[in-house]
Amino acid sequence: MIVENVNEKNNSSSEKAIPISEQGNQSQINASRTSYIVYASRFKRWLATIINVLLFYVAMFIGFLILEDIGMAILIILYIGYQCFLIYNSKQTLGKKLLNLQVIDYATQQPLTFGRYMLRELVENIFSVTGILTLISAVVAFVSKERRSLTDAVMSTIVVKKN
Numbered sequence: 001m002i003v004e005n006v007n008e009k010n011n012s013s014s015e016k017a018i019p020i021s022e023q024g025n026q027s028q029i030n031a032s033r034t035s036y037i038v039y040a041s042r043f044k045r046w047l048a049t050i051i052n053v054l055l056f057y058v059a060m061f062i063g064f065l066i067l068e069d070i071g072m073a074i075l076i077i078l079y080i081g082y083q084c085f086l087i088y089n090s091k092q093t094l095g096k097k098l099l100n101l102q103v104i105d106y107a108t109q110q111p112l113t114f115g116r117y118m119l120r121e122l123v124e125n126i127f128s129v130t131g132i133l134t135l136i137s138a139v140v141a142f143v144s145k146e147r148r149s150l151t152d153a154v155m156s157t158i159v160v161k162k163n
Contacts, residue, residue, distance in 0.1 A: 037109060038161040039147045040101045045159055046138075048095030055079065055094060083121075088114045092162070093121070102162040106148075112157065120155045127151060 056079055063075030083093055091111040092102055103120065104111055112120065127133040127150065137150035148158055 037104075037158075040099075040159040040161055042141060042147055044099045044101055045141065045147065045149070048093065048099050048101055051095035051098060052083070052093050084118070087117050087121070091117065096159070100162050101159055103157050103159050106152070106156045106158045116155070120151060120157060123154055124151045 056076070059075040059079040060072050063072035065071070067074070086092060086094055086097060090097055096102060102111060103117065105116075127137055133150065140153065141147055141149040146158060152158055
């Protein structure tokens with residue numbers, strides 16, 4: 001489970017520890033036990049997305065310079081393969097890994113399965129292609145108390161600081 005120790009001092013204005021009551025049978029056994037997660041700052045979420053997008057375009061550009069269309073296709077496939085490898089092994093994209101962020105299930109506060117994470121990335125990429133949904137998603141993340149984007153709301157996820 002992703003938890004943040006209450007005794008650790010992390011009182012920055014962009015990251016706040018939020019108590020999350022234990023779920024399931026344990027909540028009945030020990031109702032006073034509480035875990036803490038730290039929501040990812042809006043800036044770090046945005047920066048992780050920028051890192052992922054920039055690396056994608058750099059791969060396309062370098063591939064095109066080397067072998068034109070076939071090189072671009074090869075490097076795009078390698079980039080996507082590397083992102084899949086990271087998601088499978090660390091439950092993070094490269095941008096989130098560099099910024100120490102993690103996507104977890106909103107209800108259980110557990111890391112997503114590989115399949116669910118891939119579906120979340122697909123939904124996010126579909127939103128980014130449409131343009132207007134990306135804008136709506138950014139506005140939702142900005143006004144949401146929990147900093148959840150439209151993708152998070154659709155997929156029942158939340159981005160948090162990884163311990």
